[in-house]
Amino acid sequence: LTNGKVLVAGGFGSGGYVNSPELYDPSTGMWTNTSSMSTARVYHTASVLTNGKVLVAGGRGNSGVYLNSAELYQP
Numbered sequence: 001l002t003n004g005k006v007l008v009a010g011g012f013g014s015g016g017y018v019n020s021p022e023l024y025d026p027s028t029g030m031w032t033n034t035s036s037m038s039t040a041r042v043y044h045t046a047s048v049l050t051n052g053k054v055l056v057a058g059g060r061g062n063s064g065v066y067l068n069s070a071e072l073y074q075p
Helices: none
Strands: 006-008 022-025 030-033 043-046 054-057 070-073
Touching: none
Parallel strands: none
Antiparallel strands: 006 022, 022 030, 043 054, 054 070
């Protein structure tokens, strides 16, 4: 991200697909929870937009179906 932190959003955890993004600060080595995504997803894309927001799009949801949805993350 533009502030030097790394957004880790979605993926697969011990309980299935996750919707709990976290921020990693490489300068401190600390992880911070942030607001949940509306949909748990894996195999999605995340793109930083020119306004600093992150567009999270597509992927697969908990049911295994490919998603045709997107959401914006505001750091």
